[in-house]
Amino acid sequence: xxxxxxxxxxxxxxxxxxxxxxxxxxxxxxxxxxxxxxxxxxxxxxxxxxxxxxxxxxxxxxxxxxxxxxxxxxxxxxxxxxxxxxxxxxxxxxxxxxxxxxxxxxxxxxxxxxxxxxxxxxxxxxxxxxxxxxxxxxxxxxxxxxxxxxxxxxxxxxxxxxxxxxxxxxxxxxxxxxxxxxxxxxxxxxxxxxxxxxxxxxxxxxxxxxxxxxxxxxxxxxxxxxxxxxxxxxxxxxxxxxxxxxxxxxxxxxxxxxxxxxxxxxxxxxxxxxxxxxxxxxxxxxxxxxxxxxxxxxxxxxxxxxxxxxxxxxxxxxxxxxxxxxxxxxxxxxxxxxxxxxxxxxxxxxxxxxxxxxxxxxxxxxxxxxxxxxxxxxxxxxxxxxxxxxxxxxxxxxxxxxxxxxxxxxxxxxxxxxxxxxx
Numbered sequence: 082x083x084x085x086x087x088x089x090x091x092x093x094x095x096x097x098x099x100x101x102x103x104x105x106x107x108x109x110x111x112x113x114x115x116x117x118x119x120x121x122x123x124x125x126x127x128x129x130x131x132x133x134x135x136x137x138x139x140x141x142x143x144x145x146x147x148x149x150x151x152x153x154x155x156x157x158x159x160x161x162x163x164x165x166x167x168x169x170x171x172x173x174x175x176x177x178x179x180x181x182x183x184x185x186x187x188x189x190x191x192x193x194x195x196x197x198x199x200x201x202x203x204x205x206x207x208x209x210x211x212x213x214x215x216x217x218x219x220x221x222x223x224x225x226x227x228x229x230x231x232x233x234x235x236x237x238x239x240x241x242x243x244x245x246x247x248x249x250x251x252x253x254x255x256x257x258x259x260x261x262x263x264x265x266x267x268x269x270x271x272x273x274x275x276x277x278x279x280x281x282x283x284x285x286x287x288x289x290x291x292x293x294x295x296x297x298x299x300x301x302x303x304x305x306x307x308x309x310x311x312x313x314x315x316x317x318x319x320x321x322x323x324x325x326x327x328x329x330x331x332x333x334x335x336x337x338x339x340x341x342x343x344x345x346x347x348x349x350x351x352x353x354x355x356x357x358x359x360x361x362x363x364x365x366x367x368x369x370x371x372x373x374x375x376x377x378x379x380x381x382x383x384x385x386x387x388x389x390x391x392x393x394x395x396x397x398x399x400x401x402x403x404x405x406x407x408x409x410x411x412x413x414x415x416x417x418x419x420x421x422x423x424x425x426x427x428x429x430x431x432x433x434x435x436x437x438x439x440x441x442x443x444x445x446x447x448x449x450x451x452x453x454x455x456x457x458x459x460x461x462x463x464x465x466x467x468x469x470x471x472x473x474x475x476x477x478x479x480x481x482x483x484x485x486x487x488x489x490x491x492x493x494x495x496x497x498x499x500x501x502x503x504x
Contacts, residue, residue: 121330132457147446169216235360242351245351308436315440327452346400391470
């Protein structure tokens with residue numbers, strides 16, 4: 082496979098389809114690693130502690146790294162001119178540590194050593210992600226954003242389903258198997274865009290200083306009003322996603338008192354809905370507008386979570402409502418970055434990608450710990466599910482609260498003229 086030059090691709094409205102899949106492989110690797118960690122680390126941690134709050138804090142620590150690293154790594158990758166390019170040196174530096182930490186994670190003897198390895202994994206993850214996100218608008222013309230995000234999220238959906246369903250079966254055979262598989266899959270998939278995309282090395286300063294990057298990120302946040310509104314909504318979406326993925330397995334096993342087979346089937350239904358959403362997203366976004374699709378999907382997504390909070394025992398007919406809710410959630414998550422690409426200033430792509438990852442970190446930092454604390458607090462009152470059913474209202478409320486913001490962005494997208502706020 083020949084290497085693909087970023088500038089040549091970005092300058093043409095006709096893009097080789099293989100480029101979408103090459104770029105999307107990075108998302109596949111990231112999704113596989115973080116899904117495995119979020120879904121199957123809690124059962125591992127459950128061997129060391131029964132506290133949902135503590136488990137939520139360990140998983141929620143991901144948000145600290147997103148908050149602290151992304152505002153630096155994102156804008157740094159805008160100015161990091163090297164023979165390897167701007168974005169890929171960061172991705173390459175993170176590749177080995179991500180795989181190594183995933184490999185070690187299930188073999189740690191206690192809570193604290195496991196936590197240290199998890200934190201190291203999160204550090205490497207957020208060195209890789211912001212430059213990887215910035216690579217998309219560097220390489221692709223605006224007319225292909227919807228299609229590119231659709232393919233990316235097809236791959237993310239496949240990763241989600243494979244990691245969740247396959248990991249569940251592997252977990253039965255050997256507690257370390259999901260993490261060993263994730264180590265090799267993540268390393269291989271995330272290496273593909275590093276190997277097969279070539280960037281122009283360019284010329285200029287390599288490092289301007291941590292304070293300079295923080296100031297630049299803060300200035301963009303202050304001046305770009307529509308970007309700022311998107312980031313608030315993004316924090317809500319990511320917080321919900323983090324809370325759901327962290328506790329869904331424990332909800333099925335300990336809350337509904339069902340088997341791992343039911344857990345795998347439920348997760349498979351979610352992954353199926355996510356893949357369906359990824360296949361539909363680009364067509365719906367192109368026809369009706371990205372923000373409009375997110376707006377209407379949010380009602381079903383958030384409402385579905387509220388309805389799920391009524392369940393106290395498992396019934397197979399739940400699949401009829403899980404899949405549409407998963408499709409709606411998949412549409413929101415699939416199209417979110419495509420909407421941001423339309424809003425971000427061209428010369429601050431890395432910085433805005435870093436800010437988006439930062440607000441993702443805020444959602445992660447709050448989502449899992451808040452959900453864990455809510456479960457602990459609800460346990461004395463919701464005996465049937467050991468408190469776990471409160472998870473779903475906690476997930477649904479932020480989605481519904483973000484709808485007015487999406488409505489504003491929908492009007493901006495229709496006008497085609499996002500305007501920076503006066504600074």
